[in-house]
Amino acid sequence: MTAIATPPPLALPEPVQGDGFRHAYGAELQKLSVQLTTRLLVLVALVGPFAFAVLLKIQSGTPSDALFGAWVHSSGFAISLVILGFAGSWGFPIIAGVLAGDLFASEDRHGTWKTILTRSCTREDVFAGKVLAAGTFVIGIATVLAASSLLAGIVLVGATSLVNLSGVLTSPGRMFVLTVVSWLYCLLPVLAYTSLAILFSIATRNGILGVLGPLLVALATQLLDLIGKGVIVHTLLIGSAFDGWHGLLVAHPFFGPALVSAAVCVAWIGACLAISWQILRRRDFLSTTATRTPSWIAPIRVVAIATVVVAVLALCGNLGPTGVTATRLSAAIGPTFNNATLLQQALIGRHAPPGARLDVQPNCGRRAAAAVGPGDWNCTLYVYLPQSNAVPFQQTAVEYDVSVQYNGCYKAQSPPNFIGGPTMQDAAGKSVTNPLYIVYGCFNTL
């Protein structure tokens, strides 16, 4: 550099007070949009559902452990809902972590806090801009995933009716609406995970922990879901909020868990962002070289705190009323079995009159444990008074092995000698999914 020409005569900068947030938001959108990880996430969200649907189509197996998994060859909506289930467990925490977990920590890594905080944006502008940009991208990618999964299911499997979580065949139009609403509902817990990732990013100043933090929380949630019979701890976890949509997909929808989960998510979002802002507001931005050296003190402290929290939550797992009981399971599985039986009969051409039903008396219990809490159950369904013209069984006892989750959702499977194999032939001789082989259902645990 041999000479630097002087700039033009001084002109006072345009006042931008009040617009700082908008400018910070725009800058953060620009930064996120050019990052490789963001583009990879968009690509995966766009292509992943199609790859999943194609893989399912070229093989006969089904992800039957997931809700609606047994129906992936029958209805495109099942594809989308199975993907939503996986996304709730792992996909959304990963998306939130990748997009938001490094958003603040990367400024420490690059030493750029001082660069952006000395421009015409205040700390609150920068914070709000980053938070909103992360939320925008997370919602955008979740929307892409939802649209792509619906499109993949509809194109590769078909927009056909789907058996809901009460064993009732639901029309394509209604299923489309319910699937879209389910995805929309999940945006709230996704934003809660995003807020958590932001908190990790700000508190630890470590991008790795910011990205992995939500995933580790999701893993801890999965572990906590396996233990404890009480509803309090489960209800307070972000991961549990992804179950809220289950109540929409039954014959008589229940909204209690969805509303409680929504409130829990709002509380998580508020708490995480409030703490994050307080940390950032009070922070001193010291030497660049010092911050470039990754400090593991904060991450170790956070991991230690997280471990203690998980241990305490595990010990508190039995707090509160028990969500999964024999009474609730029996009350849920009886009508679902009834509906599935009528559907099976209809498929083979035996149409029951409107309102017809079996008299099913379920008796659910556990072999080696008290008849409460999630886990493996056994239900015997006694069919006493079959209706005329729709008689699959007469005073028959049908045994189902039932895997019940903490959230009240279950998968019931019976040996083929009782109710037939996974597929059956319908009245037209076409191979279709046997609605009684695997029965999915959900009941309200609150």
Add this chain to the structure above:
Amino acid sequence: MEAVRARSLVKRFGATTAVDRLDLIVCPGEVRGLLGPNGAGKTTLLRMLFGLIRPDAGRVELFGQAVLALGTNAFHGVGGFVEEPCFYPYLSGRANLALLARLDGNTATPADIDDALARVELAARGDDRVGGYSTGMRQRLGIAAALLRRPRLLLLDEPTSGLDPGGTRAVAQLVSELAAQGVAVLLSSHQIGELEKVCTTYTVLRDGRVVWDGTTGELEAQAPPSAYALATNDDAGALEIAAQQPGVRTQRAPRGGLVLAAQRSELDALVLALGEARVIIRRLELLVSPLESMFFALTSEEILDQLAPQELTDKVLAGV
């Protein structure tokens, strides 16, 4: 209105007081040099001026607006950087400037960005990712980022670090021209020689406190003796003449010639005396400037008036 007004600033890090009841004023058109040994509090002060760290006590105002007050932004028209400028390595130099312009409220157009890159001779590398830039190139990009705001106040921390001699001269010229246009400049540097070329006022820090504050004229009047190298056609004669001059201390230099310590007026008298004695001066070189000797006197325990000229030169040059 003052560009910078800092009053009674205090900043502690644990038991260490980095800045202790510090007052500072920088006015438009003024180029103030900020001097001090390592750990004197220069960078901490600049970080407080930029709002990057919060003072434990005191107040900072830029153009009358309090820094870090909620809901206000005191950084309109304030450019510069602390320590080395940092940018997003995955973006190009041009994209980095565009991003910063966006944060400023899009006050700079793409043409302004091109112009800023051209000014620091980065136009050809503007589309390269900053991750591939050298230290000097990042420094130049930092200057471009500061100029992009058309600043009324420049806060620069070691702006010539990593620059070649030509770049260093160009920065000095730029600072002088901006000051002539009314821009206030606060310049922190270890290179006292560079500060002397552009600064009109100085603030010297030691242990977080201001130990001297004044103009160039005041500095020259108050500074301890400067050191000079003198070579003549008759060094022995010159040594005798110098010994008779009040306030001048002289000795033979290890590599030939003489080294002397004197104030400017005493040196003038010596030069006249040598001329009258027909001693021809072949070389008269400033070894230690008034600012350097002042800086050394203020930031060390040495009493320069009691040092032999060569010892003064060696110690000051080692100390600064």
